Amino acid sequence: MAKKHKHKAQPVTPAPAKEQPVADTTQPSQQPALFALFLMILAAAVYALSVKNGFVFFDDDKAILYNQALQNPSLGKFFSGQNLGMYAPISWIGYWIGSMISGKEAWGYHLLGLIFHSINAGVAYLLLRQIIQRHWPAFFAAALFAVHPVQVEAVSWAAALSTVLFSTFYLLGALAYVQWKQRTTPLYYGLSITAFVLACLAKSAAVTLPLVLLAIDAYQARKWDWKFVVNKIPFFAFSLVFGVYTFMTRAQEGHDIEATSAVFSTLDRFWMVCQTVLFYPVKLLVPVSFSIAYPFVKTGGSWPWTYYAAPVVLAGLAFIIWKKGRSNADLLLGLAIYLLPLSVMLPFRTVGSFELRSDRYVYISCLGLFLLLALLVEKMKPVQRYGVLVGIVAVFGFLSFQQTKAWKDGIALFSNCVDKTPEAALCQCNLAYSELLSLKFEESAYHYSEALKYDPNTVEAYNGRGQAYFNLKKIPEALDDFTNAIQAGLVSPKLFLNRGKCLxxxxxxxxxxxxxxxxIELESQAPEAFYFRAVAYEKSGMPDRALQDYNRAVELNPSYLEALVNRALILMGLQQFEAAVSDYSRAIQLNPGMAMLYNNRAYANLKNGQPGNALEDVNQAIAIDPNYARAYQTRAVINQSLGKMDQVQADMQTVQRLQQGG
Known part of the structure; x- marks a missing residue:
């Protein structure tokens, strides 16, 4: 037999362990609610200064101060009317609550905006965490959402309360939907639909939520399935109703003021849409030169080169994503959250009086890009992540704090806009309007002229400059501007009133x-129009018609001093002395320090057979203004009727001395 060889037993060497991923020590053990609360506090701290800002008369006036639904408010008025071509009763209720907090001051509206933005920061974190099932990128993206300076406009603008308010319901609707997908509890599905409807009632931009929900379904399933559409049918039904209704009302609003609308061709809009899709990511990554509006401005009939390059860049990005990234669910989710809410804000067509890009249009969409950035940072080591998070949040928070100051008032805001884009007629025109409201008429006229220089089609500038000229007593220039505005197609009761006043x-x-x-045909409740038509009738030799209009002016405004005085003069001419005395008495109650009123009532009392009352009145006129020559003349007439000739002579000597400048 062959001898068997014994083999020495070899020591067992353990196989090399597979490389384990670095433990993520950043995953929290605490409840997500604590991180949401932290983000809410962070957002409130960064934007706290916004509460000190005032109103900006760029929609604040039309959306809030002159909103008919807010005059004698009621639920019926909120849910049955429109304003600026929009149906937004939930936003109007928000404005009403703001007015209940601060009355006619702006801080109540800003406080609500701050509160809802803070809530949105917390909800954004909870939503992203539920969707992607990871804490770190959800927290980082929500932190950027909370403090990025692109959000300043939505938080610091009273009228933009509608943006943060609809976004609250939009995000809550998405969160409730994700909860329903996880728990299959009908309650959450009902809450999701309810929140969605409330979002649409706050702002029609909410109609994109069903598309975002489809993107969430596809992300979590890692595939597309047409079955996803079935449970969205109620959402799409509401989207269709609100979308069609809003399109009709906004288009009508744009048609009503078509004279002020820029005209862009289909090709123009192609360049505009492509450039806008790239504009916001650049603004989010390089947060400088913020403004209330970024108008589309041609130079010499051509767009800047970035517009022509945008389609090429987008095509390149789309190709890369198709070839390399279509299997990357995180990338596709981030792009969907960016593009879908933004889609209704792209300039495919005009639905108002002008075209522009605005920071608030990307209020929700920015979450998608912030998520992509957070997913990139997630690849760093935990310590590096913290450094990047703290650094970016600190820088963005500081920039937001500084940008909030630009919203102090209309002049500050649009001065910033003009500094950034002086060639934008929109910025020039709104700065001029803010200056007009602040009684800075020279500056206002200058900036209206600048608006017309850059864009002669900004015909509203003629109306505004006309008002500035009118207040500067440049009546012929004002008349020319009002005429130009009317000939350009502008129609408003104030415009025709202003030209009538000039004439x-x-x-x-x-x-x-x-x-x-x-x-008056356009606005039958405006006392000033009746007053000036009465003046025109009076000067045209039609006192009876003048009296009728003065009566109407006083009826509409019982405190209309000039109308009372002029009506009294007509009544004197018609020998209705007692009625004239009554009008002068009401005028004196309104302005007891005006010597002329006492003098005129003295003469009316004299004609009405009340010389004693007349003497008291004229003495009061002289007491108010000892150099009022006409009062001495009136007193001389009264004393003459009383037979006090020595006093008549003394008063006439005083009149002579005053007329000679003695």
Whole structure:
């Protein structure tokens, strides 16, 4: 037999262990609610200064101060009317709550904006965490959402309360839907639909939520399935209703003021849409040169080169994503969250009076890009992540704090806009309007002229500059501007009133009457229009018609001092002295320090057979203004009727001395 060889037993060497991923020590053991609360506090701290800002008369006036639904508010008025071509009763309720907090001051609206933005920061974190099932990128993305300066506009603008308010319901609707997918509890599905409807009732931009929910389904299933559409049918039904209704009302609003709308061709809009899709990511990654508006401005009939390059860049990015990234679910989710909410804000067509890009349009969409950035940072080591998070949040928070100051008031805001884009007529025009409201008429006229220089089609600038000229007593120049505005197609009761006033002041009263008729036809409750038409009638030798209009002016505004005085003068001419005394008495109650009123009532009392009362009145006129020569003349007439000739002589000597400047 062959000898068997014994083999020495070899020591067992353990196989090399497979490389384990570095433990993520950043995963929290605490409840997500604590991190959401932290983000809410962070957002409130960064934007706290916004509460000190005032109103900005760029929608704040139309959306809030002059919103008919907020005049004698009721649920019926909130849910049955429109404003600026929009149906947004939930936002109007928000504005009403703001007015209940601070009255006619702006801080109540800003406080609500701050509160809802803080809530949105917390909900954004909870939503992203539920979708991607990872804490770190969800927290990082929500932190950027909370403090990025692109959010300043939505938080610091009173009228933009509608943006943060609809976003709250939008995010809550998405969160409830994800909860329903996980728990299959009908309650969450019902809450999701309810929140979605409330979001649409706050702002029609919410109609994109069903598309975002489809993207969430596809992300979590890692595939597309047409079955995802079935449970979205109620969502799409509401989207269709709100979308069609809004399209109709906004288009009508744009048509009503078509004279102020820029005209862009289909090709123009192609360049505009492509450039806008790239504009916001650049603004988010390089957060500088923020403005209330970024108008589309051509130079010499051509777009800047970035517009022509945008389609090429987008095509390249789409090709890369198709070849390399279509299997990357995180990438596709981030792009969907960015593009889908933004889609209704892209300039495919005009639904208002002008085209622009605005920071608030990307309020929700920015979450998608922030998520992509967070997913990139997630690949870093934990310590590096913390450094990047703290550094970026600190820088963005500081920039937001500084940018909030630009919203102090309209002049500060649009001065910033003009500094950034002086060639934008929109910025020039709104700065001029803010200056007009602040009684800075020279500056206002200058910036309206600049608006017309850069864009002669900004015909609203004629109306504004006309008002500035009118207040500067440049009546012929004002008349020319009002005429240009009317010839360009602008129609408003104030515009026809202003041209009528100019014609009256230039002693062209008969020419003024048709304009004042048109103003009253457009707005039958404006006392000033009746007053100036009365003046025009009076100067045209029609006292009876003048009296009727003065009566209407006083009826609409019982405190209309000028109308009371002028009506009293007509009544004197008609020998209705007692009625004239009554009007002068009401005028004196309104302005007891005006010597002329006492003098005129003295004369009316004298004619009404009350010389004693007349003497008291004229003495009061002289007590108010000892150098009022006409009062001494009136007193001389009264004393003459009383037979006090020595006093008559003394008063006439005083009149002579005053007239000679003695």
């Amino acid at each position: 009256v002041m230039l002693n062209r009263s008969q020419e003024a009457i048709p304009d004042l008729d048109r103003s």
